[in-house]
Structures are given as structure tokens and as C-alpha cells.
Amino acid sequence: MQRDHISVRVDGTPSLRVISQSGKVVVLAEDRDDVLVSGTRVSAEVGADGVVGISGSGSGNIEVRCPAGSCVAIGTSSGSIEVRGDPGDVRATSASGAVTVESARRADLRSETGRVKVGCCGDNCRVQTTSGSVEVERSAATEVSTASGAVTVGRAEGRMRVRTASGRVELGGSGRDDITVQTMSGRVTVKLPPETRPAARLRSMTGREHCELPDGADCLVAVQTMQGAIDVVGME
Amino acid sequence: MTAAAPPAVEVLRGAVLFTDIVGFTEFTALRGDLEALALLSRQEEIVRASLPGSARVVKELGDGLLLWFPDACAALDFALELQDRYDQENATDVMPIWVRMGMHWGTQTRRRDDIVGHDVNVASRIVNHAGPGEILLSDATLAAIGTSAGSYQFDELGPVVMKGIPAPVRLYRATRAGAW
Numbered sequence: 001m002q003r004d005h006i007s008v009r010v011d012g013t014p015s016l017r018v019i020s021q022s023g024k025v026v027v028l029a030e031d032r033d034d035v036l037v038s039g040t041r042v043s044a045e046v047g048a049d050g051v052v053g054i055s056g057s058g059s060g061n062i063e064v065r066c067p068a069g070s071c072v073a074i075g076t077s078s079g080s081i082e083v084r085g086d087p088g089d090v091r092a093t094s095a096s097g098a099v100t101v102e103s104a105r106r107a108d109l110r111s112e113t114g115r116v117k118v119g120c121c122g123d124n125c126r127v128q129t130t131s132g133s134v135e136v137e138r139s140a141a142t143e144v145s146t147a148s149g150a151v152t153v154g155r156a157e158g159r160m161r162v163r164t165a166s167g168r169v170e171l172g173g174s175g176r177d178d179i180t181v182q183t184m185s186g187r188v189t190v191k192l193p194p195e196t197r198p199a200a201r202l203r204s205m206t207g208r209e210h211c212e213l214p215d216g217a218d219c220l221v222a223v224q225t226m227q228g229a230i231d232v233v234g235m236e
Numbered sequence: 237m238t239a240a241a242p243p244a245v246e247v248l249r250g251a252v253l254f255t256d257i258v259g260f261t262e263f264t265a266l267r268g269d270l271e272a273l274a275l276l277s278r279q280e281e282i283v284r285a286s287l288p289g290s291a292r293v294v295k296e297l298g299d300g301l302l303l304w305f306p307d308a309c310a311a312l313d314f315a316l317e318l319q320d321r322y323d324q325e326n327a328t329d330v331m332p333i334w335v336r337m338g339m340h341w342g343t344q345t346r347r348r349d350d351i352v353g354h355d356v357n358v359a360s361r362i363v364n365h366a367g368p369g370e371i372l373l374s375d376a377t378l379a380a381i382g383t384s385a386g387s388y389q390f391d392e393l394g395p396v397v398m399k400g401i402p403a404p405v406r407l408y409r410a411t412r413a414g415a416w
């Protein structure tokens with residue numbers, strides 16, 4: 001099938017709105033001054049609001065190359081979403097596809113059943129899934145909610161709030177910012193720098209509540225669970 | 237022979253709000269049926285206490301509700317107040333309960349005590365994209381809120397492709413102004 005290549009001229013750092021049904025969407029933010037869209041049966045044009053609207057039909061994949069710093073909003077039904085390079089704000093929603101973002105300034109990422117993975121988010125990072133797992137390597141303020149997926153945040157330099165019905169939760173905090181976790185069932189482990197003296201408020205109805213760090217007021221660690229052990233430990 | 241006159245169709249214009257308790261299945265498994273029933277009764281009490289007179293509970297959907305409001309601002313105020321009430325409940329219980337909500341403004345066709353139509357279907361899809369404790373609404377709802385929008389904070393999620401809905405819908409996350 002013929003593959004189209006559409007180049008859209010833009011001034012400065014554009015905002016993009018990408019829509020796909022079941023095809024994969026790949027966005028690469030790089031050092032360039034146009035928006036290049038590749039795929040089968042794709043369209044791209046600048047709307048009245050100045051946003052570059054890009055859409056593909058059916059199951060064809062879409063590849064978008066845009067200037068670094070571009071703000072990107074992507075919606076797919078079942079296609080996966082991949083954002084690479086150096087974009088600005090990234091917002092992405094997929095019903096069942098996986099969402100992978102290498103880096104973003106701010107992020108709001110959602111998938112009902114797909115996995116969500118974030119490399120680095122410089123500002124607020126919000127992730128929501130129904131059953132997909134969530135993995136954030138590095139972020140600032142972070143908010144994650146899932147119904148049943150596991151949640152892992154490597155290191156957040158900002159406050160964290162996690163809500164999950166069931167699923168293991170493993171968080172790395174800064175030691176300065178508050179952490180709130182609410183879960184129904186699933187083990188919760190919070191890792192903090194070893195010198196941290198947290199105010200730990202741990203409540204589990206049936207599991208162990210353990211904080212190996214001395215009590216203090218560096219940050220609040222509030223964990224609330226019905227079933228599952230809670231551990232607050234020092235990072236190695 | 238004279239054909240029977242078609243039944244009169246009543247078309248409404250308003251905001252449709254779907255609510256859904258996240259983790260209700262887990263709650264029931266961990267706490268048992270009686271506590272689950274008590275939770276639903278508590279939800280009903282909270283909703284009835286906060287519901288404006290012009291709005292109504294159209295029907296219960298298991299652990300969720302379908303509500304109708306003639307005014308978009310009243311619908312959003314109600315949704316925010318309901319989330320506040322649930323946050324208060326969570327502060328006193330080890331078992332967190334979260335409600336997620338989806339709202340859409342449009343036209344609905346009345347069928348006895350029920351409402352049906354495309355805009356009802358859109359609202360039912362929107363709630364699927366909300367996380368625990370979140371209120372999501374469509375761009376049509378935001379337009380209906382109009383000049384009062386400054387009282388709230390809206391974060392755009394972007395275009396959302398929903399099952400069975402032909403065109404993507406732009407969704408927004410609604411919170412009180414200044415909220416995280």
C-alpha cells in the first residue's frame with residue numbers, strides 16, 4: 001500500500017493533535033522546523049486554532065516527526081502510542097494500546113488495558129489505567145491510578161499520589177515530598193533516601209506495617225490498604 | 237383503517253452524568269455482600285443530600301448511577317461536591333472508596349423514566365476513561381458551562397477515540413480552581 005509523506009510548515013513550536021483508530025502512532029520530537037507525517041491514508045493540516053491536526057484511518061501506522069518542544073495530544077482506539085525524543089507536554093489516550101513516552105515536560109497518559117511506561121517527566125506526570133501496569137522511571141509530581149495494574153515509580157522529585165484497587169506498588173521518593181498511597185489489596189513498598197526521617201502514617205487492616213527509617217517530619221508517607229504489607233525502607 | 241398516532245417524543249437538553257465506584261468488586265470480595273449493600277445505601281444518601289432539585293437520578297446501574305441535570309454548572313458543582321464527600325468518607329475508613337465520573341452535555345430522548353440517545357452513550361463512554369476520584373467532561377459540556385468556567389480548572393486530555401462513537405471527543409479533567 002502506498003505510503004504518504006506530508007510536510008507541514010510551522011512557525012516556532014507547534015501543538016499537534018493526532019488521531020488514529022487501530023494503527024500505531026509514533027511521534028519523534030527532534031531538531032527540525034516542520035512537521036513531517038508518514039503513513040498510509042494520513043492527513044495533516046493546520047486548524048483554525050493553530051493546532052496541527054493529524055489523522056489516520058483504519059489500521060495504518062502513523063509516524064510524526066516534529067520540532068523539539070512540540071506539545072502533543074494523541075488519541076487511539078486500539079493502537080499503541082510511542083513518543084520519543086524531546087517533546088513538550090504529552091497527552092495520550094488509548095483504549096487498549098500500550099503507551100510509551102521516552103520523555104516529556106508534562107504528561108497525562110491513559111490506557112484502559114494497555115501498559116504505560118514513562119522514561120522521564122520533568123513536571124507533573126499523571127497516569128491512569130484500568131488494568132495495565134504503570135512504570136515511571138523519573139518524574140516530578142506524580143499521580144497514578146489503576147484498577148488492577150502494578151505501579152512502579154523509580155524516583156519522583158515531587159509529591160506522589162497513587163490509587164489502585166489491586167496490584168503491587170513500588171515507589172521511590174525524594175525524601176522531601178509527601179507520598180500518599182491508597183489501595184485495597186497489594187503490597188506497598190516506599191523507598192526513600194536512607195537519611196530521610198519521614199512522618200509515616202501506615203494503615204493496613206490485615207498486612208504488616210513497617211517503617212525502617214526513624215520517625216521525623218521530612219515528608220509525609222501516608223499509606224492506606226485493606227490487604228497487603230506496607231514497607232517504608234531506605235534506598236540502597 | 238387509521239394508523240395509530242406515533243407516541244409523543246420528549247426531547248430533553250441537559251447534562252448526563254455517569255458515576256462508577258472503582259474497585260467495587262474488590263470491596264465486595266474483601267468486605268462481603270452486606271457491607272457492599274451498606275456502601276450503596278451510603279452512596280444513595282450522599283447523592284440525595286447533594287442533588288439539586290431540578291436534577292434527578294435516572295437509574296442505578298449496579299454500583300453506578302445515571303443522573304440528569306438541566307444545567308451544566310449545577311452538574312459539575314454536584315460532581316465536585318460528591319468527590320469531596322467521598323474524600324471525607326475515605327479519611328475515616330481504612331478501605332478507600334473512589335467514584336469516577338463522566339459528563340456530557342447534549343440532547344436526550346425520554347423513554348418512560350429513562351433517557352436514551354447518542355449523547356447518553358457518549359457520557360457512558362467518557363466515564364470509562366476516568367480514574368478513581370476523577371471527573372471527566374466533554375468539550376460540549378465545557379461550552380455549556382461557558383463563562384462560569386473560570387470557577388473551575390480544566391486540564392485537556394486531548395482527543396479520545398471511544399468505542400462505537402464515530403468522532404473523537406475532546407475530554408477535560410475538571411477540578412476546583414487551584415487543585416492539584
